[in-house]
Amino acid sequence: MADVITCPSGLQGRVRGMKVREERVLADRKLAKNGGQVDELLAACWEATIDPGPYALAEGAVLDLGKVLQGDRFFALLMVRALTYGPEYAFGVSCRNDNCRARIDWEVDLTKLPVRKLSEESRVAFVGGNRFETTLPDAGKKVAFKLLTGDDERKLPALQRSAPDKLLSAVLAYRVVDGPFRFVSAGLGCVTLVALAFGMFGADTAAFEELGDGGVERWIAYPTVLWMLAFGGYLMAQGADARSKWSPS
Numbered sequence: 001m002a003d004v005i006t007c008p009s010g011l012q013g014r015v016r017g018m019k020v021r022e023e024r025v026l027a028d029r030k031l032a033k034n035g036g037q038v039d040e041l042l043a044a045c046w047e048a049t050i051d052p053g054p055y056a057l058a059e060g061a062v063l064d065l066g067k068v069l070q071g072d073r074f075f076a077l078l079m080v081r082a083l084t085y086g087p088e089y090a091f092g093v094s095c096r097n098d099n100c101r102a103r104i105d106w107e108v109d110l111t112k113l114p115v116r117k118l119s120e121e122s123r124v125a126f127v128g129g130n131r132f133e134t135t136l137p138d139a140g141k142k143v144a145f146k147l148l149t150g151d152d153e154r155k156l157p158a159l160q161r162s163a164p165d166k167l168l169s170a171v172l173a174y175r176v177v178d179g180p181f182r183f184v185s186a187g188l189g190c191v192t193l194v195a196l197a198f199g200m201f202g203a204d205t206a207a208f209e210e211l212g213d214g215g216v217e218r219w220i221a222y223p224t225v226l227w228m229l230a231f232g233g234y235l236m237a238q239g240a241d242a243r244s245k246w247s248p249s
């Protein structure tokens with residue numbers, strides 16, 4: 001089964017559902033370790049590029065998924081999942097009340113999730129070198145950042161391995177060009193993304209059985225919460241810095 005999809009950046013292509021070979025890719029532990037699963041999977045299921053969107057693509061050339069934005073890759077992954085197993089994604093959550101913990105069954109239609117398109121302004125910034133600038137609301141400090149691509153995604157597991165004790169400082173600095181915070185964001189986002197993909201596709205693997213539904217959910221949710229904590233702290237630290245600079249001592 002194949003379908004034409006339009007990704008958030010405007011990239012348009014034909015994707016197909018997974019076959020047995022790709023399901024094996026998902027079960028491959030070595031690939032899981034080096035972060036190569038998503039690439040293998042997308043490369044196999046991306047059949048043809050119809051409109052390259054913001055990506056430079058020579059006539060007849062194959063789209064380099066490493067240059068494709070994380071948002072597009074994730075969208076394509078969701079669509080591959082929908083084509084393979086159907087658009088309904090069912091999962092269970094536990095009641096947050098510790099005395100209850102009742103399991104609540106939930107279901108979402110993957111083709112009906114809200115998608116935020118890449119704005120024209122962002123598209124221009126991406127094509128012009130993938131450099132974005134913004135001013136932090138509290139500190140008033142100007143920061144430059146980039147949007148993550150497939151190549152960035154692939155570097156993150158190695159980055160985390162090389163500095164496991166400095167995970168927070170290591171990953172956020174990767175994304176925000178100024179300051180150590182840029183590495184944290186990227187790494188935590190990546191963990192969430194991999195866990196989410198794993199939760200959606202990996203139901204029959206041994207690792208999934210080990211973690212269980214709840215375990216995988218934690219891998220999806222915790223990095224996001226950690227990121228919020230880290231970003232809050234980062235902004236406050238910026239604020240304190242600015243305050244000490246301006247208050248009389």
Ligand SMILES: [Zn+2]
Binds near residue numbers: 095097
């Ligand atoms: Zn309850």
